[in-house]
Amino acid sequence: MTKIITISRQFGSGGRTIGKRIAERLGIPCYDKALVEKIAGETGFSEDYITEASEYAPNIGGFAYSFLGRDVEGLSNADRIWFAERRVILSLAAQGPCVIVGRCADYLLRDREDCLNVFIHAPKDFRARRIVQQYGETAVKPQKRLEEKDRKRALNYKYFTDQEWGKTDNYHLCLDSGYLGIDKATEIILCAAGGADDIQ
Amino acid sequence: MTKIITISRQFGSGGRTIGKRIAERLGIPCYDKALVEKIAGETGFSEDYITEASEYAPNIGGFAYSFLGRDVEGLSNADRIWFAERRVILSLAAQGPCVIVGRCADYLLRDREDCLNVFIHAPKDFRARRIVQQYGETAVKPQKRLEEKDRKRALNYKYFTDQEWGKTDNYHLCLDSGYLGIDKATEIILCAAGGADDIQ
Numbered sequence: 001m002t003k004i005i006t007i008s009r010q011f012g013s014g015g016r017t018i019g020k021r022i023a024e025r026l027g028i029p030c031y032d033k034a035l036v037e038k039i040a041g042e043t044g045f046s047e048d049y050i051t052e053a054s055e056y057a058p059n060i061g062g063f064a065y066s067f068l069g070r071d072v073e074g075l076s077n078a079d080r081i082w083f084a085e086r087r088v089i090l091s092l093a094a095q096g097p098c099v100i101v102g103r104c105a106d107y108l109l110r111d112r113e114d115c116l117n118v119f120i121h122a123p124k125d126f127r128a129r130r131i132v133q134q135y136g137e138t139a140v141k142p143q144k145r146l147e148e149k150d151r152k153r154a155l156n157y158k159y160f161t162d163q164e165w166g167k168t169d170n171y172h173l174c175l176d177s178g179y180l181g182i183d184k185a186t187e188i189i190l191c192a193a194g195g196a197d198d199i200q
Numbered sequence: 201m202t203k204i205i206t207i208s209r210q211f212g213s214g215g216r217t218i219g220k221r222i223a224e225r226l227g228i229p230c231y232d233k234a235l236v237e238k239i240a241g242e243t244g245f246s247e248d249y250i251t252e253a254s255e256y257a258p259n260i261g262g263f264a265y266s267f268l269g270r271d272v273e274g275l276s277n278a279d280r281i282w283f284a285e286r287r288v289i290l291s292l293a294a295q296g297p298c299v300i301v302g303r304c305a306d307y308l309l310r311d312r313e314d315c316l317n318v319f320i321h322a323p324k325d326f327r328a329r330r331i332v333q334q335y336g337e338t339a340v341k342p343q344k345r346l347e348e349k350d351r352k353r354a355l356n357y358k359y360f361t362d363q364e365w366g367k368t369d370n371y372h373l374c375l376d377s378g379y380l381g382i383d384k385a386t387e388i389i390l391c392a393a394g395g396a397d398d399i400q
Contacts (some may be wrong), residue, residue, distance in 0.1 A: 168374045174371070175375070176371070188391050191384075
């Protein structure tokens with residue numbers, strides 16, 4: 001019986017929107033930005049810093065980076081965010097049914113059998129159009145922006161979980177939101193989770 | 201609107217069973233063994249040979265293999281099976297809605313927008329139990345049997361399509377049949393395809 005739904009997603013695939021819609025339909029909380037707020041509360045870092053920094057693997061930038069921001073216990077900022085993320089996610093999951101978007105929640109909750117792990121992906125042209133609609137134009141081309149973001153998410157995931165981000169085997173359900181559409185993708189996940197009566 | 205559903209699957213994941221059930225529920229044909237019969241008719245090879253040989257990439261075995269079974273046009277047996285497979289699959293898909301299991305159908309039908317491409321995977325222990333139930337014990341351990349078979353399918357797919365077998369991006373929907381179960385996996389694909397009224 002599914003109690004928790006984790007959603008990992010390629011940048012621009014609509015995974016966050018899908019997560020929110022599922023939570024609304026099931027009448028359960030969706031943790032996404034709320035997760036960042038809680039991690040900020042635990043670590044003292046700003047929400048912007050957490051959003052940005054936790055999508056980098058701690059060894060990006062090589063030797064110099066590895067000394068940046070280390071505290072007396074030898075933990076890097078990324079490590080500290082990771083441990084806070086872990087505490088926050090385990091504690092929220094223990095409180096009851098919810099949807100969690102991003103932040104390696106699939107890995108952190110891997111011992112729970114009632115956790116449905118979903119990965120949302122989409123073709124690059126679909127995602128490029130979507131990030132311009134959602135976040136506007138920037139000096140960097142949309143194609144480049146999403147490649148960068150995906151690369152960082154993959155590195156961060158690999159560093160902390162030693163698993164491959166977006167690899168079929170790591171998820172119970174992977175969906176192409178570009179082909180299926182946001183509405184259909186939402187329906188499919190609800191079908192997999194078993195509906196509101198089951199999940200409560 | 202989905203008209204064709206292709207099912208690629210890890211050995212022992214229940215993909216063939218799921219394909220049959222979907223076809224039954226939608227009242228459309230499921231091409232699996234029937235596909236092998238048609239390819240046998242086109243090429244003159246036996247059904248057993250096709251089943252076995254078409255899951256090898258032509259360069260397996262290296263230099264020696266590359267000369268085995270080549271005809272006057274320089275085509276290997278695997279090449280001839282591939283071309284027949286292509287003709288048969290394109291022709292069946294042109295005849296109307298259907299489910300096609302295996303044989304790189306997702307790649308061969310990649311230009312059709314009404315084709316839903318599904319990949320079925322499952323944890324190794326689930327698949328190992330299932331192949332013993334379905335096909336009985338052999339001298340080779342089930343874990344080894346499924347690794348071998350998956351490796352061959354991946355190589356064959358790579359050789360002919362230049363794509364990675366089982367990679368999330370190549371499919372619209374990937375399902376863990378071990379976690380979800382055969383029944384739920386069937387429901388999810390039917391939900392994605394839109395149901396019998398849509399598909400006819």
